Amino acid sequence: MRRSQAGEEQGAVGVVDLRAEAVVDLAAFRSNIERLRAAAPTSQLMVVVKADAYGHGAATCAREARAAGVPWLGTALPGEALALRADGDRGRLLTWLHSPGQDFAPLVAAEVDISVGARWALDGVVATGGPARVHLKVDTGLGRGGASREDWPALVAAARRAERDGVVRVVGIWSHLSCADDPTCDCTARQIAAFEEACAVARAAGLDPELRHLANSAATLLTPAAHYDLVRPGLAAYGLSPAPAVATAAGFGLRPALTLRARLSAVKHVPAGHTVSYGHATATRRPTALGLVPLGYADGVPRGAGRSAEVSVGGRRVGILGPVAMDQFVVDLTGLDASAGDEVVLFGPGADGEPTAEDWARAAGTIGYEIVTRLGSRLARRYTAESATGWSGCSG
Structure with a gap:
């Protein structure tokens, strides 16, 4: 895509389509970033730009977030992260959704941080020869990606060995919340406790990551105990309520973009x-x-x-x-x-x-x-x- 002076994303042929348009208000996007920064003032901020920045346009939103001083961006897919690098982004960037057989070498070469939640993923990263920045992911109750409680000690030990060998650097430990949008549920408290336990196991194995991160949009706005060193809002950065049963976007101080x-x-x-x-x-x-x-x-x-x-x-x-x-x-x-x-x-x-x-x-x-x-x-x-x-x- 190329950009006109009017701020439109244009296709290669430049055909003007008068039938419809999606208008993204970047002032609203910046306002939401400031609101989220204020909600977690002691944590670093990651803006998640996966799925084409939740439909808002990843390249433009990534540039706007960087201009607003956001230190971290997050993507689900490796291709999303590499596209941002190709667009010129050079800031801290994490990607987390991989499958066996993934070639991690392009991510390592592009200095993209890589989530590792299973031994096969760690082995794949180690096979690149590094040095690679990894964030170890633990499953604290969502039941999706991340090492189980039973597999976590072995993953942590293997990561520590790879770190001693100079192939990886364990930058972070992280997990994802299942019901942060429902503050009446005690599942978030249980996940926080499980996360604390996982961090203690990592420390005991000799890991000293710079970041622990757990909070999504809803937890950023509703659960200070989950903020840790970094928060990872996605939907809220674009001005939609991550917990509509609790408050509207306006109620959270957000502006749909x-x-x-x-x-x-x-x-x-x-x-x-x-x-x-x-x-x-x-x-x-x-x-x-x-x-x-x-x-x-x-x-x-x-x-x-x-x-x-x-x-x-x-x-x-x-x-x-x-x-x-x-x-x-x-x-x-x-x-x-x-x-x-x-x-x-x-x-x-x-x-x-x-x-x-x-x-x-x-x-x-x-x-x-x-x-x-x-x-x-x-x-x-x-x-x-x-x-x-x-x-x-x-x-x-």
Whole structure:
């Protein structure tokens, strides 16, 4: 992708796509970073930019985070980390999702910190000849990656041997929380206790890592006991609530950074009984004005939200009729003076009454994480330094 002076990400052919755009408010992103920094003032801050920065554009958000003084970035996949290096990022960077057979040499050469949660991963890192920076991961109760309590002592001992051999440097010990978004659950306290035990085992084996890290977005905002030396917020950095049952984004002092909007590509009037979209399961109950929105599930709009989600047209919320198709969906514009070309806001900060990503999550029976991360590659991003107003065509 290349960037125009207007701050748009453009495809190789530079074709202007006037149908839709995702506008990312970088001022909101910076504000969220400051809010998270204030929530954990004694810890270093990592901003997680996996999954294309939760749909916001990894390269741009990484640069913006660095400009805001963020010392650490985090990615899930090795390719995500190497792409940031190729874009010029030279700061501290951790990647953590690997599979047996992974070639760790490019990560070591690029000075990317590598998570190690199993013996095969440590062996793979050692095979590069190093020197490699590793973060040992322990499973404290999530049941996903990380060494089990039974396997942890052997992994720690092997890592210490590799450290003495000068092949690796154990930079960190870390784990991930399962229910930090529910402060009424005692599972976070149990995980903290398990993490403390794992750190004690590592110390007893002779390891002295500079960092211990456990807190995700929710724990950064809700659980100071989990902050340790580094916190790793992801979703909250982009202004969505990581614990909507506890507080909204505004309640946490966060500002949603992404607004997804499109232009109506058609407006037509149909009689009562006219079927809408696939399956003939939806029919108009009265003479109805239909508006066609040129976005669909190929762009990341949840198909299952079709009959319950709303969009904003002319400052008024209107409902979707029928299922969302691959490239488009239909809305009920009855009573509105709307025309082809008018703006449709699918979701945004909510300050002007438009739906939010959390509203769409409820409509789709999912979580806000999925709504923003599923935005497809056909949808270009445009970046502003303050809350987005007006319309600009974007590049596909």
